[in-house]
Amino acid sequence: MNSSPANFVQRFLPLRLPRVCVAVIASDPAQLLDKAEGLVRDNPFLEFRLDYLPKPGLALPRIRSFFEMFPHAVVIATCRRATSGGKFRGSVASQLELLSKAAAAGCQLVDVELQTALKCKGEQLQKLRSRAALILSFHDFHGTKKLPETLEKMRNYPADFYKVVSTATTLTDNVTMMKFLEKESDRHSLVGLCMGEQGIISRVLGVRAGSAFTFASVSEEERTAPGQVTAQDLRSVYRIEQVDVATRVYGVAGDPIAHSLSPIIMNTALRRENVNAVYLALHAKALKDLLTCVREIPIHGLSITMPYKEAILKYLDNTDSHTTKIGACNTIVRAQDGKLYGFNTDTAGVVRPLEQRIPLEGARILVLGAGGAARAAVFGLKERGCEVFILNRTPAPAQKLARQAKARTIKRQDLRKLAFDVIVNATPVGMSNSGESPLHENEINAKYVFDMVYDPPETRFLKAAKARGAQIIPGIEMFVHQAARQFEIWTGKPAPWDDMLRVVTIALQERVAKAAKK
Numbered sequence: 001m002n003s004s005p006a007n008f009v010q011r012f013l014p015l016r017l018p019r020v021c022v023a024v025i026a027s028d029p030a031q032l033l034d035k036a037e038g039l040v041r042d043n044p045f046l047e048f049r050l051d052y053l054p055k056p057g058l059a060l061p062r063i064r065s066f067f068e069m070f071p072h073a074v075v076i077a078t079c080r081r082a083t084s085g086g087k088f089r090g091s092v093a094s095q096l097e098l099l100s101k102a103a104a105a106g107c108q109l110v111d112v113e114l115q116t117a118l119k120c121k122g123e124q125l126q127k128l129r130s131r132a133a134l135i136l137s138f139h140d141f142h143g144t145k146k147l148p149e150t151l152e153k154m155r156n157y158p159a160d161f162y163k164v165v166s167t168a169t170t171l172t173d174n175v176t177m178m179k180f181l182e183k184e185s186d187r188h189s190l191v192g193l194c195m196g197e198q199g200i201i202s203r204v205l206g207v208r209a210g211s212a213f214t215f216a217s218v219s220e221e222e223r224t225a226p227g228q229v230t231a232q233d234l235r236s237v238y239r240i241e242q243v244d245v246a247t248r249v250y251g252v253a254g255d256p257i258a259h260s261l262s263p264i265i266m267n268t269a270l271r272r273e274n275v276n277a278v279y280l281a282l283h284a285k286a287l288k289d290l291l292t293c294v295r296e297i298p299i300h301g302l303s304i305t306m307p308y309k310e311a312i313l314k315y316l317d318n319t320d321s322h323t324t325k326i327g328a329c330n331t332i333v334r335a336q337d338g339k340l341y342g343f344n345t346d347t348a349g350v351v352r353p354l355e356q357r358i359p360l361e362g363a364r365i366l367v368l369g370a371g372g373a374a375r376a377a378v379f380g381l382k383e384r385g386c387e388v389f390i391l392n393r394t395p396a397p398a399q400k401l402a403r404q405a406k407a408r409t410i411k412r413q414d415l416r417k418l419a420f421d422v423i424v425n426a427t428p429v430g431m432s433n434s435g436e437s438p439l440h441e442n443e444i445n446a447k448y449v450f451d452m453v454y455d456p457p458e459t460r461f462l463k464a465a466k467a468r469g470a471q472i473i474p475g476i477e478m479f480v481h482q483a484a485r486q487f488e489i490w491t492g493k494p495a496p497w498d499d500m501l502r503v504v505t506i507a508l509q510e511r512v513a514k515a516a517k518k
């Protein structure tokens with residue numbers, strides 16, 4: 001931080017800023033300030049994005065009244081120009097004038113982009129800085145590169161905070177950003193993060209690497225930058241206020257990953273059991289990129305999902321014999337020496353719900369499918385003494401699996417003659433309200449029907465099973481059990497099963513309600 005000629009931060013700001021600044025946008029001044037009033041009790045640190053207003057100057061009297069009502073609020077005034085990624089189409093002079101008036105109305109910080117600084121005289125900036133703490137900002141909307149060089153350029157302009165925002169196109173870009181923060185934050189007050197879906201690591205962990213604070217949105221619909229997380233999620237899901245050097249990092253890696261429910265379920269479990277850890281959704285477009293982060297951040301454990309469950313095996317130092325047999329890994333543990341160990345908890349996800357209902361020894365179980373999840377089910381059920389049958393769209397993988405696991409294959413035309421204790425659907429048929437079912441109603445002859453598909457919560461297959469008088473086991477139970485087993489492997493503690501089931505059920509119901517509204 002540059003502290004000449006007076007310590008501006010001390011003059012304008014509380015000693016310690018909150019970690020989360022919530023960006024507020026609106027289409028008119030009344031809406032902006034109404035939103036701010038609703039937010040400020042739980043979020044004392046706000047950013048007013050004046051550039052989203054058609055006539056930002058009209059907001060100034062309301063901002064003044066806001067500070068009379070909420071003198072403890074801390075607010076950044078930002079009026080980003082369109083040329084720098086914002087919405088303000090006025091000149092540099094009108095931008096500076098507006099920010100100066102916002103400072104006079106009570107905003108303790110103002111944000112000015114490097115592009116604006118390059119276009120104005122040093123005295124203009126310093127005059128503004130005599131009224132409010134100055135955040136000099138730079139946004140790279142394409143990548144994460146030359147961060148030290150960018151800071152060097154910015155340092156030509158004395159400021160109270162230097163905000164360097166880049167775009168993560170790989171997970172490793174987060175490592176670059178955090179190394180930069182770790183190195184430079186001793187000498188300057190920095191705010192740093194990566195935008196984009198892949199920037200989640202820096203949004204949550206940047207504060208422990210040295211970012212003075214980070215930004216959040218009011219809601220998913222009101223994001224002011226790609227990948228921005230809502231303030232509520234940063235606080236209650238990722239517990240950003242508690243993140244410290246000892247916080248262990250876990251995550252789910254896949255491609256795509258945006259709709260994964262794993263962060264909700266795992267962060268709930270970690271919070272409930274007081275584990276100092278955070279669990280992030282990692283959009284890995286390449287396994288090598290993911291493995292760099294595992295080493296560098298470091299990441300202590302991973303859930304692995306599509307399409308990497310098989311491909312990850314060759315990068316692991318060891319796997320248990322069950323995982324080796326299945327040939328697919330959904331859980332990684334990084335040991336203290338950095339070695340990676342692979343497990344498969346999908347088996348627990350199938351076996352646990354079943355053994356809670358029936359004795360498995362000798363049970364006749366039909367598994368539909370012969371992919372990774374089916375393999376986990378077949379090997380796991382065989383180990384428990386079940387008589388396992390396999391039916392797959394393509395015969396060859398079913399025959400191979402049957403040979404390996406000492407199970408039997410059956411033909412679809414024989415189905416109507418056969419009865420089972422359980423039928424397990426291990427295919428994706430029925431996902432995302434496709435309305436499809438892997439079997440016709442008259443092909444279902446079983447006491448229990450277990451669908452691994454959990455979105456929608458009640459699939460067409462489960463409805464057909466109910467109509468045939470079978471008991472149903474929804475895929476959500478498998479999801480919770482496989483996650484619970486991961487939690488146990490990572491933490492050594494029993495998983496808070498009820499809480500995990502509750503949050504994931506609510507999340508799925510919300511998803512269904514949202515889809516119905518569309």
Ligand code: NAP
Nearest residue numbers: 369370371372373374393394426427428452454475478479
């Ligand atoms: P996978 O390795 O890709 O295997 C897919 C299997 O489904 C293959 O046997 C494939 O048959 C079959 N299949 C695909 N499309 C089909 C269709 N239209 N009609 C008939 N069969 C079809 O996938 P996976 O990892 O095993 O996952 C399977 C399902 O289980 C997915 O829906 C996944 O979300 C779900 N799952 C749920 C949980 C949970 O926690 N609830 C955990 C793991 C997996 P072919 O050999 O003919 O291609």
